[in-house]
Amino acid sequence: MTVMTPKFGMGASVRRKEDAAFITGRGRYTDDFLPEGTLHLYVVRSPVAKASFSITSVEEAQAAPGVHLVLTGSDVAHLKDLRSGAMQKQPDGTRAPTRDIPILCRDRVQYVGDAVALVVAESRAQAQDAAELIEIDFEDEEAIASTAAALSEDSPLVWPELGSNRAFLYHVGDKEKSDAAFEKADRVTRIQFVNNRLVCNYMEPRAALAEWRSDENRFVLTTGSQGVHSMRGILCKTFGIDPENLRVITPDVGGGFGPKTFVYREYAMVMEAAKRLGRPVKWTGDRNEHFMTDAQGRDNVVTAEMAMDSEGRFLGLRIDLTANMGAYISQFGPFIPFVGVSMSTGVYDIRALDVTINGVYTNTCPVDAYRGAGRPEAAFLLEKLVDACARDLGIGRDEIRRRNFIRPEQFPYRTQTGRLYDVGEFEGHMNKCMQNAGWATFEERLETSRRNGKLRGIGMATYVEACAFAGSEPAHVRLNDDGSVTLLIGTQSNGQGHATAYAQFVADKLNIDIDRITVRQGDTDELASGGGTGGSRSIPLGGVSAARAGEDLAEKIRKLAADELEASVDDIELFGGAARIVGTDRAVDFSAIAKAAKAPEDLEGFGEFVQEEATYPNGTHICEVEIDPETGRTQVVAYWIVDDFGATVNPILLAGQVHGGVAQGLGQALTEDTVYSEDGQLITASFMDYAMPRADDLPFIHFETRNVPSTTNAMGIKGAGEAGTIGATPAVLNAVTDALYHAYGITHIDMPTTPSRVWEAIRQARKAA
Numbered sequence: 001m002t003v004m005t006p007k008f009g010m011g012a013s014v015r016r017k018e019d020a021a022f023i024t025g026r027g028r029y030t031d032d033f034l035p036e037g038t039l040h041l042y043v044v045r046s047p048v049a050k051a052s053f054s055i056t057s058v059e060e061a062q063a064a065p066g067v068h069l070v071l072t073g074s075d076v077a078h079l080k081d082l083r084s085g086a087m088q089k090q091p092d093g094t095r096a097p098t099r100d101i102p103i104l105c106r107d108r109v110q111y112v113g114d115a116v117a118l119v120v121a122e123s124r125a126q127a128q129d130a131a132e133l134i135e136i137d138f139e140d141e142e143a144i145a146s147t148a149a150a151l152s153e154d155s156p157l158v159w160p161e162l163g164s165n166r167a168f169l170y171h172v173g174d175k176e177k178s179d180a181a182f183e184k185a186d187r188v189t190r191i192q193f194v195n196n197r198l199v200c201n202y203m204e205p206r207a208a209l210a211e212w213r214s215d216e217n218r219f220v221l222t223t224g225s226q227g228v229h230s231m232r233g234i235l236c237k238t239f240g241i242d243p244e245n246l247r248v249i250t251p252d253v254g255g256g257f258g259p260k261t262f263v264y265r266e267y268a269m270v271m272e273a274a275k276r277l278g279r280p281v282k283w284t285g286d287r288n289e290h291f292m293t294d295a296q297g298r299d300n301v302v303t304a305e306m307a308m309d310s311e312g313r314f315l316g317l318r319i320d321l322t323a324n325m326g327a328y329i330s331q332f333g334p335f336i337p338f339v340g341v342s343m344s345t346g347v348y349d350i351r352a353l354d355v356t357i358n359g360v361y362t363n364t365c366p367v368d369a370y371r372g373a374g375r376p377e378a379a380f381l382l383e384k385l386v387d388a389c390a391r392d393l394g395i396g397r398d399e400i401r402r403r404n405f406i407r408p409e410q411f412p413y414r415t416q417t418g419r420l421y422d423v424g425e426f427e428g429h430m431n432k433c434m435q436n437a438g439w440a441t442f443e444e445r446l447e448t449s450r451r452n453g454k455l456r457g458i459g460m461a462t463y464v465e466a467c468a469f470a471g472s473e474p475a476h477v478r479l480n481d482d483g484s485v486t487l488l489i490g491t492q493s494n495g496q497g498h499a500t501a502y503a504q505f506v507a508d509k510l511n512i513d514i515d516r517i518t519v520r521q522g523d524t525d526e527l528a529s530g531g532g533t534g535g536s537r538s539i540p541l542g543g544v545s546a547a548r549a550g551e552d553l554a555e556k557i558r559k560l561a562a563d564e565l566e567a568s569v570d571d572i573e574l575f576g577g578a579a580r581i582v583g584t585d586r587a588v589d590f591s592a593i594a595k596a597a598k599a600p601e602d603l604e605g606f607g608e609f610v611q612e613e614a615t616y617p618n619g620t621h622i623c624e625v626e627i628d629p630e631t632g633r634t635q636v637v638a639y640w641i642v643d644d645f646g647a648t649v650n651p652i653l654l655a656g657q658v659h660g661g662v663a664q665g666l667g668q669a670l671t672e673d674t675v676y677s678e679d680g681q682l683i684t685a686s687f688m689d690y691a692m693p694r695a696d697d698l699p700f701i702h703f704e705t706r707n708v709p710s711t712t713n714a715m716g717i718k719g720a721g722e723a724g725t726i727g728a729t730p731a732v733l734n735a736v737t738d739a740l741y742h743a744y745g746i747t748h749i750d751m752p753t754t755p756s757r758v759w760e761a762i763r764q765a766r767k768a769a
Helices: 019-023 124-131 175-183 228-239 265-277 287-293 335-341 375-393 397-404 426-437 439-451 498-510 538-565 590-596 651-670 723-744 755-768
Strands: 039-045 051-057 067-072 115-121 135-140 166-173 187-198 207-213 218-223 246-249 281-284 297-308 314-326 353-361 455-464 475-479 485-489 517-520 572-575 578-581 587-589 604-607 618-627 634-644 701-705
Touching: 039 124, 039 265, 039 287, 051 115, 067 124, 067 265, 115 124, 115 265, 166 175, 166 335, 175 297, 175 314, 175 353, 187 375, 187 651, 207 265, 218 228, 218 265, 228 246, 228 265, 265 281, 297 375, 314 335, 314 375, 335 353, 335 375, 375 397, 375 455, 375 723, 397 426, 397 455, 426 439, 426 455, 426 618, 426 634, 426 701, 439 455, 439 618, 455 723, 475 538, 475 590, 485 498, 485 538, 498 517, 498 538, 538 572, 538 578, 538 587, 538 590, 538 604, 578 590, 587 590, 618 723, 634 651, 634 723, 651 701, 651 723, 723 755
Parallel strands: 039 281, 218 246, 314 353, 485 517, 634 701
Antiparallel strands: 039 115, 051 135, 067 115, 166 353, 187 297, 207 218, 207 281, 297 314, 455 618, 475 485, 475 604, 572 578, 578 587, 618 634
């Protein structure tokens, strides 16, 4: 039987309808908005990582050309600090106190870039010039920037009143059960490593524009975000106002990856300044500010041990994880290692688990969710450890995985952290990926590289992640007078292609061209609530709701058409923007139907899918690398993926998401590292020092799916937005380690595996030999 792929519906490879505007310069980003009379805000930031300070004079700055306003911490004391509500319970049942982010620091700074004062002027240049005239006395104190050293007895304290740099202590698992597993183990493999800190580096730096509408007694804030409703909620708490007194608008967004979810202090600053001055106030961050102040990702120091029997079957897993929170607790910061640890056992049938998480303060930029938000850290830990187990036992890396995979007949499977996996065929996608990659013939390619004086390695990662967490994202559609359709939904596109994907769901139900469908997001005035974009939730939750809203509207259109055509509803079909009686040429177009409606609700559809459990996408990534031992340079020569996303909505959009995730995961493995000096100075504060992956670092990526439909999602869909990052980092690192192990017996190298780091590891191995 031939299966026809619909032109616009589920499974169709529809090209992104939003791209024409982007590639012709017609995108509208926050910095493109400039209402008449707009003033510009500049933030005075701390040049030191830890100090007490006093501002002795602002008069000269206030008198500078073009300056309208100078504010310090005491001037905004009425604004509440930005507080996280993400602390989890500690073993004693308590929740640790937070250290919240002040809008402007009052008498202490805690990291380089901490906000000290603000200046508003006619231009950014005038505001920046005036900022240099503010007299500030800093009394430097000893700082701590090292994650590994944060809990050392002699480390300086970020918050002395806490008596320690520990921000929180979590425990997950059953220690007694794990201890018993380790006591009976025939073999224990142990690893230690650093999961390096990353700067997200979206293409569009953050910006914010605030207007005070005195006649409406409310603010209007325009800013790039990953969801306007959560942003409104937090800012309303900061200002002590009701939601109707703040409208938040998000136009086009040039990348989010997690950090654009959060409310930053600059948003409150422009709002406060706009109200005081009665004019629009705008702040646009530059790339250096992004490096210093936007929430950063990862930064864990980990020790992990696996207990095994004589056949290499996993009996128990112990993890000791130190997670850097930075100087303050960011919005979801404490939740990131916690949710990551919930995926500790991955695709393996491990029956005992003992995890300790120490969150620590350091004098660095706060750390929060970055693409994958804890799950990449968990997958990296486990897949690096599994490779080490295989080396210790002298068995194949694929074989040790086969022996320990959760088998299809074991589903639904409850993990030791309480996660409930609904379905999975892990060995199936591993075998397929190995076949695609030519795993069995790798030795031939290795020998060719050796003859050419190069090292060669192949690495794999088999992963599962949790995403599209329990919840819902309602969708509203309406038929317009011109016969077009508008969809309203509370997620937020940051470049993923929502305008195309959502339109596909609706077009499938209404049988119209997706160009006749407009997707609207990012305005709290247009939609009362919304969950925003994050955790790969938009399509699994919002897409199903959009389909249901389309069904609801389709039924209403058929009823209206039946009245107009004097026919039975059952005889009406929708086709090409019109409704017609089946088997005849009697039809009425959508425009006429819209005009014939007697009430607005007759033209409105609503859909909401409430999901009770997360989805669990999974897959296998295989990476092959070649290394020049004389320079240490690593080249990724080939990359293969076989993923299980349950069901594919749009193959082109899906491949784009996976490719982007691989680029970010590869960047962490090979090039990216956020480096602070011992005294807390950010060394990698620009693209001159922070090595983003480039086009020539990436190979052609062979990507395919081997889908097993989710049973927790109404359409079988599993989230896909973060999966590429989760699988890529361990696959690349395992390939580099494999190359070094084949040639020199090197079993460990920390990320990023830069040429200098690889070269030094080879030099030390040669010296030891």
